[in-house]
Amino acid sequence: MKTSVLASLRPRARYSSDTFSNEGLAPVSVGERLQQARVAxxxxxxxxxxxxxxxxxIIMAIEHDDFSYCGGVTxxxxxxxxxxxxxxxxxxxxxVEFxxxxGMPPSAP
Structure with a gap:
């Protein structure tokens, strides 16, 4: 069964990434990056x-890595x-991190 696009936009458990927080211990998600920038x-x-x-x-949902309220990937x-x-x-x-x-292959911005 194929997963819907909107389902892929919901928050997942921690994912594998090469982007790390300042402590170098845990990956920094899209929402965490944006929230940190907003607070800063x-x-x-x-x-x-x-x-x-x-x-x-919608901003709060994005900061919690829940993109399902955005209306789609675009x-x-x-x-x-x-x-x-x-x-x-x-x-x-x-x-790119998003x-x-x-789970999409990165594309040109």
């Missing part, structure tokens, strides 16, 4: 929602790109 920028979820026009509930990529831009961080490595995290 001194922004709340509501502040970021106002800047990006992305609903706060929308998730766009929302991740918008969040990264608002947080003044490079979206490319985050998008594709790895949901």
């Amino acid at each position: 920028a001194g922004l709340t979820v509501d502040d970021l929602a106002d800047q990006t026009k992305i609903r706060a509930s 929308y998730a990529r766009g929302q991740i790109r918008s969040l990264a831009k608002a947080l003044r961080t490079d979206a490319v490595p985050i998008l 594709e790895i995290q949901i």
Whole structure:
């Protein structure tokens, strides 16, 4: 049986990745990266929602690595790109990690 695309966007158990946190112990997920960047920028979820026009509930879901509320892979990529831009961080490595995290082969950003 084939898994639906939306099912692949739900949070998974820890995945294998070559991206590690500052401690070098655990992989840093897409949501963790974005949340860390938001906190470092001194922004709340509501502040970021106002800047990006992305609903706060979707931002919170993304920060918890639940992309099923994004409306599909294309929308998730766009929302991740918008969040990264608002947080003044490079979206490319985050998008590559997103594709790895949901089990897609990485594509050109």
